[in-house]
Structures are given as structure tokens and as C-alpha cells.
Amino acid sequence: MLVAVAAMFTLAACGGSGTNTTAAASVPGVSNDTITIGAVLDTTGPLKVICAPILAGDQLYFDKINAAGGINGRKVKLVQVSDDGDSTKTKGAVRQLFEQDNAFALFQVCGSGNANVAESYTNPKGIPFVDPIGGGSKFVDAQGKALPWVWMTQPNYGDEGHVIGYYLTSKQHAKTVGLLYEDDVLGLQQKSTLSESLQKNGAKLTASIGYNAAQPDFTAAVQALKATHPDVIVLNGLPGPTAKFVAAASSQGYRPPMGYLANYPMADNSWAKVLGSAGDGTYVSGYTSTTSPIGQEYLKATSGDAVFSAYKFYGYINSKIFSDALSKAGKNPTRDSLRDALDHDFNNYDTGFGPSLTWTPDKHGGVSDFMFFQIKQSQLTPASDFIKAAQVWP
Structure with a gap:
């Protein structure tokens, strides 16, 4: 009995790191020091003019977050795959992210039709999909009910x-x-x-x-x-x-x-x-303004750019929204905890670029100010x- 009690104390003393390791190991895309998220952004086809600068904005913000220590102690690893702007290739790109790259969540698919293909894969599997890029993206079902695992940021x-x-x-x-x-x-x-x-x-x-x-x-x-x-x-x-x-x-x-x-x-x-x-x-x-603090922060960070890119700014500000959601999901995030944060912690949320954003379990639409x-x-x-x-x- 004394041996058993001693063993219990030993486990308790090591429980902080051991529990975290076990929890992280059981969640796709989450390790002790990294959260892997996936994106399908066309950097090789007809949508490149929009998607490539969005990706640059994403990377700029995540680099900033990672340099400051990451989110709840974990660095964000963004894995991007191009579908050539071709919606017939989108499903294969999404499958690669989750069946090979072991991503935690889907952040951004470029193009309304492409995003709708991605949703048909992620939603049935309970994979969070935040920021479909395209105002025609599907975020409700045929009855007008919010799709449980899709959250829009931009207007329809x-x-x-x-x-x-x-x-x-x-x-x-x-x-x-x-x-x-x-x-x-x-x-x-x-x-x-x-x-x-x-x-x-x-x-x-x-x-x-x-x-x-x-x-x-x-x-x-x-x-x-x-x-x-x-x-x-x-x-x-x-x-x-x-x-x-x-x-x-x-x-x-x-x-x-x-x-x-x-x-x-x-x-x-x-x-x-x-x-x-x-x-x-x-x-x-x-639907975005750079007069806000985050807009001014972005302009300072990109002062060396030859011209202001609204697409790159889009990537930057939406990466902030997603990072805030990951932070609200807790120190040991799961897909369910991220969903809970998205559904309950974004009430009249200040996007930082003008319009506010509200998500609830029944409302997953984006901003609606222009x-x-x-x-x-x-x-x-x-x-x-x-x-x-x-x-x-x-």
C-alpha cells in the first residue's frame, strides 16, 4: 500500500506535463508546442491575384503571434495547399490537410464554390472551418439553419x-x-x-x-x-x-x-x-477600414510595401480573428472547445477593421457593414x- 501511495504522489507531481502531453496527443494537429492549421489558397491559378496576398497577410500575423510566444504557449503552424483555383481539386487539397498533414482546423479556402466543396468534407467530420473566402460561401443548410462547423467572417x-x-x-x-x-x-x-x-x-x-x-x-x-x-x-x-x-x-x-x-x-x-x-x-x-489601431498596426508593419494591398490586409485581420478564437478555446484546445468559443465568445466582437461580428450557435454569418x-x-x-x-x- 505504501508503494502504491508513493507512486500516486509521483504521478501527481508529474501530472502537469504528463496530462498536457496526453491531451495534446489525442487532438489532431495539437502538440505540446504547436497547433497546425490548414488553408487552401490558390497561389498557382486564376485566383492567385487575391489568394497570394491573403496568404502573405496570414503569415505576417502568425509570425507576429509566434514571435511573442504563440497562443497559450503553442506556435501556430499554417500549412497551405493550392488547388489552382479549380474547385474540382479542392476536395483533394482538403483531404491532404487532414489525412496527411493532420491539421487541427481549416482556416480559409479561397473562392465561394471552392469553399462549398471544402465544407462538404469538413462539416460532416466535425472539423472547424473558419473564414470561407467568398460571399457566396455556404454557412446555412437548406432550411436556413447555421451549419455547425462553418463560420463566415466576410459579408455575403x-x-x-x-x-x-x-x-x-x-x-x-x-x-x-x-x-x-x-x-x-x-x-x-x-x-x-x-x-x-x-x-x-x-x-x-x-x-x-x-x-x-x-x-x-x-x-x-x-x-x-x-x-x-x-x-x-x-x-x-x-x-x-x-x-x-x-x-x-x-x-x-x-x-x-x-x-x-x-x-x-x-x-x-x-x-x-x-x-x-x-x-x-x-x-x-x-467593408474594411485602416483607421483603427489594428489598421495602423498593419500599415506600420507593411510600410516597406510598394502599395497598400487590401487582400493582404484581409489576411492579417482574419488571422487575428482566428488567433483570438484559438486563444478563447483554452490552454488545451479541442475541436469542440474551439466550436464553443466561436459560438459563445464572439458577441458584438470588435473586428478592428470597422464592422462588429456576432456568432451564436444559430448565427454563423459574417459582418454586414459596407x-x-x-x-x-x-x-x-x-x-x-x-x-x-x-x-x-x-
């Missing part, structure tokens, strides 16, 4: 469509609006909500022309929209195709009387630079304050 394109319609009619007094939209999950939702908002505010959608993301020629699309005589044309989609449309219109000597307004994937100076002089005066929807920028000499300059979607719709 439906809310943005309502705010764009309000802004065009109430602030710019447009009466007729044309729409160029990507004919998939990215554009279809916004097509519907933009039309609703315009109608509510006494304007109308004169024409909506869909296009394929790989479409090389926009001559016919320009002619079709021009024929309906819109005051302004809304550009929905991604930087490459929308820039091709503006270039095609410019080559034909056409520009709508009130110009263009682009949705938030174009809210970066790289797009403005591609447009050149044809883009001057164009308005762009966005501001507008105008391109002046190939630079995005603020043109409005934040507008809350809930204030303009219904």
Missing part, C-alpha cells in the same frame, strides 16, 4: 446587393442600372438582391448579363448592356473578368453616364491599377461611411 453577396442598390439610388440617384455578373454562386445571389433593392428604392435593373469566369471576350456583353441605356453598370465577380469588360467597353468608346460600381472582390488597388485611366471615377464596395470607395488616379479612396445592411433592408 446578398447583403451587399441590398446595400449597393440602396447606395446607387439614395446617394447617387441612379434610376436605371445594368448588371454584369458571374453566372454561378458568386453572382446569382447578388443578382436577385440587387434587383429587389433597386425596385424598393424606385429604380430598376434594365439588364443583367451573366458570364463565365474564363470568358475571354466581353464585346457582346458590352453591347447588350449598352443597348438598355443604364445610368450605371454594376460589376460583379472577380478582378480579371471585370477588368476585361471595362477594357472592352473603353475600346468601343462606351462608358455609362454614371460609370461603374464594382462589388467587394475588386476592392484592391491592384484592380484599379489594371483598369488604368478607364477606371477613374469607378466606385467599389468594401463602405464605398472611389478610384482616383488608380487608388481607392474612401467615399462613404459604413452602411449597415440591416438598416436598408427590408
Whole structure:
């Protein structure tokens, strides 16, 4: 008996490190000194213009966190895989992260359709998936119930469509609006909500022309929209195709009387630079501001960059959100404890870039505040304050 008691005291004395080792060993991606998280960011294909700078922003923030000792004593290891921007390759990339690289959680998949493929793998397995990159990403089921393991940070394109319609009619007094939209999950939702908002505010959608993301020629699309005589044309989609449309219109000597307004994937100076002089005066929807402390912190950290990148800033600020969630998940995080933190510790959470964020077990949507920028000499300059979607719709 004395031997048994002595053994118990010995185990108790060593229990702190031993218990931690056992707990860490039983949780995928968590060791005594590291948390491994996975990301699917296209750094080799058509989405590279967006995803590569996002990855750079991620790494910048995680490097900062790790240099300060990590999160609850563990360094964050970000494992990134590229799916070439091809949603048919996304599932294989996600499987690699969790079946080979043993990741703890999924942080970011670039592209709405790609994110939806990733969700079909992670959600049934109870793997946390934070920050699907794309306003058409799925975060509710067919009945509108929150998917239990997916949390959005950015706005959905439906809310943005309502705010764009309000802004065009109430602030710019447009009466007729044309729409160029990507004919998939990215554009279809916004097509519907933009039309609703315009109608509510006494304007109308004169024409909506869909296009394929790989479409090389926009001559016919320009002619079709021009024929309906819109005051302004809304550009929905991604930087490459929308820039091709503006270039095609410019080559034909056409520009709508009130110009263009682009949705938030174009809210970066790289797009403005591609447009050149044809883009001057164009308005762009966005939802981040650098006037806050974290914005100023980012600007200081990137003072050597040739130009401000909204995409890189996106990576930085969303890595902060995810790091805060990992911290709230406890000293020995599990997937369940991370889920609990995400569902209960983000009530009116200050994102640091303007809008607040609220998640609950029944609400996993992202922020829903938007501001507008105008391109002046190939630079995005603020043109409005934040507008809350809930204030303009219904």
C-alpha cells in the first residue's frame, strides 16, 4: 500500500506535463508546442491575384503571434495547399490537410464554390472551418439553419446587393442600372438582391448579363448592356473578368453616364491599377477600414510595401480573428472547445477593421457593414461611411 501511495504522489507531481502531453496527443494537429492549421489558397491559378496576398497577410500575423510566444504557449503552424483555383481539386487539397498533414482546423479556402466543396468534407467530420473566402460561401443548410462547423467572417453577396442598390439610388440617384455578373454562386445571389433593392428604392435593373469566369471576350456583353441605356453598370465577380469588360467597353468608346460600381472582390488597388485611366471615377464596395489601431498596426508593419494591398490586409485581420478564437478555446484546445468559443465568445466582437461580428450557435454569418470607395488616379479612396445592411433592408 505504501508503494502504491508513493507512486500516486509521483504521478501527481508529474501530472502537469504528463496530462498536457496526453491531451495534446489525442487532438489532431495539437502538440505540446504547436497547433497546425490548414488553408487552401490558390497561389498557382486564376485566383492567385487575391489568394497570394491573403496568404502573405496570414503569415505576417502568425509570425507576429509566434514571435511573442504563440497562443497559450503553442506556435501556430499554417500549412497551405493550392488547388489552382479549380474547385474540382479542392476536395483533394482538403483531404491532404487532414489525412496527411493532420491539421487541427481549416482556416480559409479561397473562392465561394471552392469553399462549398471544402465544407462538404469538413462539416460532416466535425472539423472547424473558419473564414470561407467568398460571399457566396455556404454557412446555412437548406432550411436556413447555421451549419455547425462553418463560420463566415466576410459579408455575403446578398447583403451587399441590398446595400449597393440602396447606395446607387439614395446617394447617387441612379434610376436605371445594368448588371454584369458571374453566372454561378458568386453572382446569382447578388443578382436577385440587387434587383429587389433597386425596385424598393424606385429604380430598376434594365439588364443583367451573366458570364463565365474564363470568358475571354466581353464585346457582346458590352453591347447588350449598352443597348438598355443604364445610368450605371454594376460589376460583379472577380478582378480579371471585370477588368476585361471595362477594357472592352473603353475600346468601343462606351462608358455609362454614371460609370461603374464594382462589388467587394475588386476592392484592391491592384484592380484599379489594371483598369488604368478607364477606371477613374469607378466606385467599389468594401467593408474594411485602416483607421483603427489594428489598421495602423498593419500599415506600420507593411510600410516597406510598394502599395497598400487590401487582400493582404484581409489576411492579417482574419488571422487575428482566428488567433483570438484559438486563444478563447483554452490552454488545451479541442475541436469542440474551439466550436464553443466561436459560438459563445464572439458577441458584438470588435473586428478592428470597422464592422462588429456576432456568432451564436444559430448565427454563423459574417459582418454586414459596407463602405464605398472611389478610384482616383488608380487608388481607392474612401467615399462613404459604413452602411449597415440591416438598416436598408427590408
